[in-house]
Amino acid sequence: MIKKISIDELEPGMEVVKLSSEMWEHLPHLYAEPGIIESGEQVARLKAEGYRQVFVQMKDENRGLTDEQRLDQLISNREAAPAHKERAPFPQAMKATRVTYESAMSCAMRIVNDAKLGRKMDYQAAVDTASAIVDCAIRNPDTLVCLSKLSEFDDYTYTHSINVAAIAVVFGEYIGMTREELVDLGMAGMMHDLGKTSVDQNIVNKPAKLTPEEFAEMRKHPAYGFVLLKSNPDIPSKVLEAVRLHHEKYNGSGYPSGLTRREIPAFARIICLADIYDALTSNRCYRDAILPNKALGIMYGMREQEFDPLEIQLFIKCLGIFPSGSLVQLNTGDYAVVRESNPGKPLSPKIRVILNKTMHPIRARDVNLADGVKSGDTELEIIECADPGVYKKSLINYMTAN
Ligand SMILES: [Fe+2]
Secondary structure, rough: OOOEEEEOOOOOEEEEEEOOOOOHHHOEEEEEOOOEEOOHHHHHHHHOOOOOEEEOOOOOOOOOOOOHHHHHHHHHHHOOOOOOOOOOHHHHHHHHHHHHHHHHHHHHHHHHHHHOOOOOOOOOHHHHHHHHHHHHHHHHHHHHHHHHHHHOOOOOOHHHHHHHHHHHHHHHHHHHHHHHHHHHHHHHHHOHHHHHOOOOHHHOOOOOOOOOOHHHHHHHHHHHHHHHHHOOOOOOOOHHHHHHHOOOOOOOOOOOOOOOOOHHOOOHHHHHHHHHHHHHHOEOEEEOOHHHHHHHHHHHOOOOOEEEEEHHHHHHHHHHOOOOOOOOEOOOEEEEEEEEOOOOOOOOOEEEEOOOOOOOOEEEEEEEEEEEEEOOOOOEEEEEEEEOHHHHHHHHHHHHOO
């Protein structure tokens, strides 16, 4: 990164750069001879000559770090200082995310169909889709968390790939990844199960326990995905590695290589978190969806087996104890949908109360539980997550209405 600094901040070892833009040439007393500052005497001489400012190439903190060291650094920084970020208002952001989700779903369908037909993937369309998902996460990440649970697309294959991209990007944004990293992470999410197109679809969609032979075939899908994608020189190696290694586990019991802990690439670890969260909270042909807070509890129980303990803790903090899109029951008996999490107060999100205790619709009202809102003498609290059942389809409308 290039930064303009005062000559008083200039130190030996810094690299002075000359910008190609001429707009700075009028700047008074700008020292612009490119090169490394060699000594304190040189700095003193420049000051004496009347120079006041200089453009320098700042040392890139990320340079020289492996992806795994970078992830560790982001995670420990996030633990130390949770950043508060300004977000776009939920209803407006939700409308934009809904549009993105719909086009992302079409893109996912095209990617899968192209793979099945042996056609070359439209790489730029995939990058544009990942980039649009990143925009949504920056605008308001809760909208993606919400839509990943409430979107109305039924086909698990496409929905899952977009949900994993969305959840992974939300987590990456939470820990402070750069935009470029987030787009690659989104790509990895979209592509992670592409290899399932090379597995017999009777095995992929079998609504019963797989035989050992079928299971062995199913376990080849990361390698199949890697083979499908590696011929495309545009796809970054970290995306390919995430596809190939997203079923590795922290304790070494995963596949295909039985890698452990830091041996597993950073992107693969994040995709694994998003993949398992979405799989647990989705309806599958062999079982019903698990409620989001229960799924996070199950995942927490898998720490040190499937996941790095610190990473799963941070993942839960990122999504909140009651993730956006959850139906919850209050201590009054009424039901509400969770709209936005309150950073730092995971038990007290912003909610919209929509159903009475007999689950009949009531006039919607917004409550920020962090404000300590009372009903009579009792402060409102969430008691538990509830199964939205027949209301699932209509919850989305409560989320987009102002
Ligand atoms: Fe997979």
